[in-house]
Amino acid sequence: MICAKEITFNYKNKPLFKGLNLNLECGNIIGLFGKNGAGKTSLLKLITGLLKPNAGDFQVENYTPFDRYPDFLREIYFVSEEMYQPNLTLKKYINLYASFYANFDKSKMQNILEEFELKDSYKLQQISFGQKKKFMIAFALSTNCKYLFLDEPTNGLDIPSKSVFRKVLVNSVDDDQLVIISTHQVKDIENLIDDIVILNDGKIALHKDINSISEKIQFKSVANTTNFDDIIYQEKSVEGYKIMLPAKNNTETKIDLELLFNAVVSHTELNF
Amino acid sequence: MNLQQYFDFNRFYKLLKFDLSFNSKKYLTFLGVLIIVLFILDLILLDSTSNYRILENNNRAYFYRKSDYQVSLFITFLIALFLVVSSSFPAFRKKESTSNFLLLPASTFEKFLIQFFIRILIFSPLFILIFWVDFKLASIIYNLLDFKKDILIPDFTVWDVFSYKMKLSDKVVILLSILSFASYLLVNAVHFKKNAVLKTIVVFGIFAFTVFLLNVILSHLFLPNEVNGFDVKIFHRYLENGLRSDQFCVYVIGLFSSLFLLPLTYFKLKEKQV
Structure with missing residues (x-):
């Protein structure tokens, strides 16, 4: 340890x-x-x-x-x-x-x-x-x-x-x-x-296991963000937008590490 | 306290084997160069003694003096020791190899001891042996070539270096002063990253000049009428056994510097960061 x-x-x-x-x-x-x-x-x-x-x-x-x-x-x-x-x-x-x-x-x-x-x-x-x-x-x-x-x-x-x-x-x-x-x-x-x-910023900004992240957050690529009112973090991408949402109905998505990283370093509030 | 964390014979042996194997080419090359250089130097020394020249004119046999052998051995030994010890801890010359060396699973004390063992304890008698063998070879070659007929070279043994006419206490002082000199070189080898050999010379130069300057200042302060310019005047008294106080002071520095410098080397190694 x-x-x-x-x-x-x-x-x-x-x-x-x-x-x-x-x-x-x-x-x-x-x-x-x-x-x-x-x-x-x-x-x-x-x-x-x-x-x-x-x-x-x-x-x-x-x-x-x-x-x-x-x-x-x-x-x-x-x-x-x-x-x-x-x-x-x-x-x-x-x-x-x-x-x-x-x-x-x-x-x-x-x-x-x-x-x-x-x-x-x-x-x-x-x-x-x-x-x-x-x-x-x-x-x-x-x-x-x-x-x-x-x-x-x-x-x-x-x-x-x-x-x-x-x-x-x-x-x-x-x-x-x-x-x-x-x-x-x-x-x-x-x-x-x-x-x-x-x-x-000289500290551990995030330390989580993969499972707990995917249980709490969904990662999606969408054409536009108008249908989502609970976006935690979003970034423009080639397809439209990459977004992070609170997980719903136990639906797990593949973690987008880049998106998660960018969310954390831009001081986005992540409620785990 | 678990002493095994500081020294373990098997681990030390493993580290010694590692060091000799890892640096085998480097060590053998150095020894090869040393043998050749000392051989040439011995030939030159045999041929170029000024006494010989005078005697040669008188057409009398000349005895190569044992003291010539001893002095030349001592000087070349100090030069070689300087080169060998100031290039200790070769891993510290590069950042990558420093990490590699520090993370090698052996204790700091063992890593320190290996350098001390190989570069001081092993090298010193090895040098004396090489010098002796080279001298023997040089004298054989010299006599074979027969270009200086009248030279008589005594049959030195490898131990003759220790038979120099001198008090035992003085010999001990010299031996321990050499250890202090080597310890000084070892500290520098741990401390400096690049150009350790050059920096060691510069630091010694600065130190020697500072001591000289301090003595000049003190001489001018306490004995203003007895000194001019950069003159140095040191008061001395005779001690009970005939030793002079200033001589005694130099002896003490020579004798005991290693007691400070060797732990300092260990401490510097222990605190080394990358």
Whole structure:
């Protein structure tokens, strides 16, 4: 479990989080969204212990992340956007790093590499950005760490690789794991996530599970809005309008993450 | 307190294996270059001693002095130690590798100890051994080439570096001062992100100049009649064992700086953020 209480964090003297609270339970894949500079990567760095909060209390499984105790580090894996690329073959990288993770599954690694069409004889410095990303995702999933943090995992991935990513993620993650995916590409992960966390103005503007959102809100595309008097939020689109309405008669619709995100960051009142 | 969170032998061994394997090419290249450079340097040193030139004119045999060997070893060791230790924590030169290093499942103490172990404890005797082997090789080659007939090179052992005529207490002071010097380099290697080696020199230069300037100011304040311009005059007294007070002060700094600098390195590493 991840628990953040009243976190204050300044980045280069600029206030980023003030009184941020967050509770995340294991067994979920969480989508972390926010505008550019909202602090998604910083939040992931705070959770993994790469950054130290100025005030407040962070706990990950009874560990304070910034202590960076080995038992804590063994349970987390962070795929950063700025990927490290030593001059090694994939095979050597796996052999070197896997020994630090007690639950590392080499056969799983091989399977995911095959899914991503990567050969372990490739050199990290000689493959494309997308291939590097796929390798790091494969490695992260194979560590079987309890907490996985993926920062913009689909950036640089081609279209087939994005669907392979979704497939391997769903097949790899167990019920006792927690995966946080920070991304702008909401479409890439909309069918994967259980919870949504939206960062805005230095706070958690929304933290809800997908089910409770779809129970309470309907998402529709309509030609015009004249027939609707209870619209929560609306946006012009090619077909006319995209609208958010209070759910009626237990009718659930597919969540439009982009619309929901825009509603939250524009401070629309959502009564959950 | 769970000490396993700070040090575990198996984890340390794993980290050591990782570091040696990860940096094997880099380490071997450096050692290769070091062997070649020291060999060439030894040849030059054997050939260029000024005493030899004088004796050569007199057509008498010249004994390459053990002290020449010891001094040249000491100077080259300090230069090599500077290069090796100030380039410690190579992961910190790039943001991506910094994250990777900090998140590696080992304790901060183990990560600190690995650098201390490899770059100071292992490197120092290794350097002495390499220097000795190189010197042996250089002297064999030198005599084989026979271009300076009259030189007599004594049969040094690898331990001869420690047999320099000096009081034991002075040797301890030198040894611990080297440790303090290495600790200073280690702090800088953790602190600086880019151009750590260059910045270490600059910081040392600024520090040395500040100390000098402070001494100039103090000399002018307390002994205005005895100093001119940038002169420095330091009062000293003789202590009971014949040691001078100013010498004692330098000894204390040399001896005990590492006690401050090594924990500072650990603290800087522990507080490192990306």
